[in-house]
Amino acid sequence: MTLKKVNPDLEKERSTCTFNIEELTNLLDTGAHCTAERRAVEDKVFSVKELKDEIPDEFLSHKERYENAIRKSVFLHKVLQETGVKRGVYNRSDKSDFRTTYYSIFKDGSPFMLQYSMFVPTILGQGDSEQVELWYKRALNMEIIGTYAQTELGHGTFIRGLETEAVYDEKTEEFILNSPSLSSYKWWPGGLGHTTNYCIVMAQLKIKGKPYGMQPFIVQIRDEETHMPLPGVKVGEIGAKLAFNTVNNGFLGFEHVRIPRRHMLMRFSQVSKDGKFTSSANPKLAYGTMVMVRVTIVNSAATYLSRAVTIAIRYSAVRHQSKLKQNEPEPQILDYVTQQHKLFIGIATSHAYMFCSYWLWDVYVMYQKEQNVGNFDRLPELHALACCLKVISSSDCTGLVEKCRMSCGGHGFMMSSNLPQLYGISTATCTYEGENTVMLLQTARALVKAWELGSRGRPFSPTMSYFAEKNVPSKWDSSLEGILNAFQKVSIGKLSSSVSSLQEYTKSGLSAEDAWNKASVQLIGAAEAWGRAVVLSIYKSEIERYGQTVSPALKSVLFDLVELYYVHLTLEKMGDLLLYTQLSEKDVVSLRKKYEDLLEKIRPNAIGLVDAFDYRDEVLNSTLGSYDGFAYERLMTEAMKSPLNAEPVNQSFHKYIKPLMKGKL
Ligand SMILES: CCCCCCCCCCCCCCCC(=O)SCCNC(=O)CCNC(=O)[C@H](O)C(C)(C)COP(=O)(O)OP(=O)(O)OC[C@H]1O[C@@H](n2cnc3c(N)ncnc32)[C@H](O)[C@@H]1OP(=O)(O)O
Numbered sequence: 001m002t003l004k005k006v007n008p009d010l011e012k013e014r015s016t017c018t019f020n021i022e023e024l025t026n027l028l029d030t031g032a033h034c035t036a037e038r039r040a041v042e043d044k045v046f047s048v049k050e051l052k053d054e055i056p057d058e059f060l061s062h063k064e065r066y067e068n069a070i071r072k073s074v075f076l077h078k079v080l081q082e083t084g085v086k087r088g089v090y091n092r093s094d095k096s097d098f099r100t101t102y103y104s105i106f107k108d109g110s111p112f113m114l115q116y117s118m119f120v121p122t123i124l125g126q127g128d129s130e131q132v133e134l135w136y137k138r139a140l141n142m143e144i145i146g147t148y149a150q151t152e153l154g155h156g157t158f159i160r161g162l163e164t165e166a167v168y169d170e171k172t173e174e175f176i177l178n179s180p181s182l183s184s185y186k187w188w189p190g191g192l193g194h195t196t197n198y199c200i201v202m203a204q205l206k207i208k209g210k211p212y213g214m215q216p217f218i219v220q221i222r223d224e225e226t227h228m229p230l231p232g233v234k235v236g237e238i239g240a241k242l243a244f245n246t247v248n249n250g251f252l253g254f255e256h257v258r259i260p261r262r263h264m265l266m267r268f269s270q271v272s273k274d275g276k277f278t279s280s281a282n283p284k285l286a287y288g289t290m291v292m293v294r295v296t297i298v299n300s301a302a303t304y305l306s307r308a309v310t311i312a313i314r315y316s317a318v319r320h321q322s323k324l325k326q327n328e329p330e331p332q333i334l335d336y337v338t339q340q341h342k343l344f345i346g347i348a349t350s351h352a353y354m355f356c357s358y359w360l361w362d363v364y365v366m367y368q369k370e371q372n373v374g375n376f377d378r379l380p381e382l383h384a385l386a387c388c389l390k391v392i393s394s395s396d397c398t399g400l401v402e403k404c405r406m407s408c409g410g411h412g413f414m415m416s417s418n419l420p421q422l423y424g425i426s427t428a429t430c431t432y433e434g435e436n437t438v439m440l441l442q443t444a445r446a447l448v449k450a451w452e453l454g455s456r457g458r459p460f461s462p463t464m465s466y467f468a469e470k471n472v473p474s475k476w477d478s479s480l481e482g483i484l485n486a487f488q489k490v491s492i493g494k495l496s497s498s499v500s501s502l503q504e505y506t507k508s509g510l511s512a513e514d515a516w517n518k519a520s521v522q523l524i525g526a527a528e529a530w531g532r533a534v535v536l537s538i539y540k541s542e543i544e545r546y547g548q549t550v551s552p553a554l555k556s557v558l559f560d561l562v563e564l565y566y567v568h569l570t571l572e573k574m575g576d577l578l579l580y581t582q583l584s585e586k587d588v589v590s591l592r593k594k595y596e597d598l599l600e601k602i603r604p605n606a607i608g609l610v611d612a613f614d615y616r617d618e619v620l621n622s623t624l625g626s627y628d629g630f631a632y633e634r635l636m637t638e639a640m641k642s643p644l645n646a647e648p649v650n651q652s653f654h655k656y657i658k659p660l661m662k663g664k665l
């Protein structure tokens with residue numbers, strides 16, 4: 001098949017774009033130099049022929065897929081090392097720390113994923129300087145390959161309930177690691193099955209029979225030469241999953257495995273040779289890696305969505321179906337306003353969480369600096385923000401990735417569209433690093449505490465400062481500021497009524513725990529409402545800030561998206577707003593009109609906006625979303641790679657179907 005350069009539909013779409021695409025790309029990449037650096041790495045990575053798949057992954061067996069993923073992980077490691085990219089050190093965005101590039105090579109994840117995303121960061125975050133010196137170098141050179149083993153068969157959420165023990169033996173100056181039951185087996189860690197030879201094990205520390213809570217230990221589990229499991233180590237893979245099938249998630253049990261004392265990571269808590277425990281300044285510092293990963297998930301979620309929406313919008317521009325007007329040709333499906341309604345919010349939501357993720361990252365970095373000098377004041381607010389934004393970004397983006405998949409009709413169901421895989425890796429973010437409901441309850445705990453302290457005159461932290469405002473009824477105002485105020489009212493209303501319920505339940509004789517459980521549906525609602533108010537506020541203020549430096553054309557488009565996001569959310573959350581604000585039917589009617597006008601206004605820029613995410617075809621990995629828009633040709637080319645198409649008649653015909661047809665079974 002000879003292809004024209006670009007599908008004429010996309011050519012036409014690109015000609016209607018009103019802003020400079022490169023300018024937006026630079027903004028989303030957090031700077032022109034970041035775009036240039038990213039592209040240079042991509043050029044290098046995508047030119048390596050060993051990193052290309054001859055046969056699509058989905059046609060391989062589970063074992064072959066794993067082996068192929070290992071092969072590519074090794075080549076990719078080499079290439080990234082040559083480019084000087086530092087792995088295991090997070091940046092503000094998935095794109096700038098090259099996770100997007102890295103994981104484009106694997107549609108379903110790399111078995112080295114946890115090495116970079118949690119093993120190395122835990123060494124850096126939890127090890128003392130001597131330990132960092134020793135382990136970080138070895139990990140960076142891939143002399144050791146590790147993972148983060150916390151979750152067990154019996155407990156993932158309730159960390160205090162973990163059963164793996166690390167008992168200190170002061171005679172030999174060693175810890176003895178033991179898994180006392182089946183439920184204490186580690187279960188889930190990425191790469192643990194057959195890839196890693198070391199891991200961070202989160203275990204209950206015991207000294208002379210006394211428990212000292214969960215601590216991180218660095219444990220060798222396989223021989224560095226033969227890769228055989230060490231004596232007393234039971235390790236394997238947990239099996240097939242909804243996604244991440246090439247990540248090699250594993251299980252792990254210990255039978256009295258001894259490790260040296262200095263294999264406990266001792267930046268915050270220490271055990272001396274004679275078994276004296278020195279506790280950290282704040283016991284929650286051992287949970288530090290989780291806070292960091294939750295912060296980064298906000299950006300990952302936005303990135304997955306931006307990839308899905310690029311695929312769906314490009315496809316919607318080249319797909320023609322049905323009739324809008326009888327005497328005219330079939331329109332592009334993107335001309336259906338219902339299609340715009342499904343997809344444009346995906347662009348705006350991706351922007352909202354991307355800009356919030358940069359802001360949250362900066363808050364995290366600020367906290368890190370303060371933590372280094374022993375100041376933990378910001379931690380409770382950071383923990384609440386990381387939990388809550390992780391939840392709403394992962395759930396919103398996953399919902400919208402699925403919407404993108406469905407908006408492509410039947411073809412969105414094809415693995416070659418890459419939309420099913422994107423859904424798989426996106427929905428995992430709702431579970432890993434803290435299950436979403438549990439994370440909302442953590443957020444609610446912080447909010448209720450702040451509310452109660454506030455009622456006794458203590459000041460609120462910055463993202464909760466609006467709690468201090470009196471909830472005076474005021475006329476509905478459809479400006480951005482007005483809508484933001486309205487969402488803050490919803491947040492205050494939900495929190496105050498959750499607190500009232502808690503008080504009523506305890507007054508009626510329930511214990512504090514039972515009252516909490518009974519009110520928990522309200523509490524997660526209050527937590528979500530706070531998260532919404534934070535995102536609305538940060539998205540708006542960040543765009544106002546960038547708006548001062550970008551061109552007027554780009555500024556106008558950025559604000560179209562902010563408005564779309566605000567109005568869409570107002571219409572989605574109408575019930576809450578009717579309850580807690582003065583929103584009227586008349587206001588809703590005018591907001592609906594505003595929404596329809598915004599879809600119309602954004603329509604000519606739709607392709608420009610997704611082009612600005614600047615995903616190369618190799619990153620999108622999709623028959624439907626390529627830059628040139630030749631979706632049908634690519635679908636057919638990929639279909640021809642099915643092993644079944646290698647022969648005109650499959651042997652099963654002669655073996656089974658023909659006898660059936662001839663009545664000779
Ligand atoms: C193609 C493919 C591309 C892919 C490219 C992807 C690249 C990116 C890959 C990422 C890959 C990750 C892969 C998954 C890796 C796992 O999933 S690792 C396992 C993660 N596990 C979890 O997150 C477990 C969730 N559970 C928890 O965090 C805790 O147990 C809970 C729920 C917070 C409860 O803990 P608890 O000790 O019982 O605490 P609790 O009594 O509720 O609270 C005590 C106090 O501590 C505070 N607190 C609790 N936690 C914290 C904290 N973390 N910090 C500060 N304070 C805290 C509370 O606020 C509370 O404060 P006060 O109210 O008393 O003032």
Ligand SMILES: Cc1cc2nc3c(=O)[nH]c(=O)nc-3n(C[C@H](O)[C@H](O)[C@H](O)COP(=O)(O)OP(=O)(O)OC[C@H]3O[C@@H](n4cnc5c(N)ncnc54)[C@H](O)[C@@H]3O)c2cc1C
Pocket residue numbers: 114147148149150151154155156157158187188189190244249428431432433434435436437438441
């Ligand atoms: C793809 C993937 C990769 C992972 N990678 C790793 C890894 O590398 N390392 C690692 O250590 N772990 C990993 N995990 C494990 C992950 O962190 C846990 O699965 C997660 O923290 C949820 O814990 P759980 O499975 O125990 O769920 P559960 O806590 O059993 O949740 C089940 C249900 O119970 C509810 N529930 C639980 N507690 C409460 C409560 N207090 N209040 C109200 N409702 C509650 C939840 O809301 C949920 O609906 C991974 C998981 C996945 C899916």
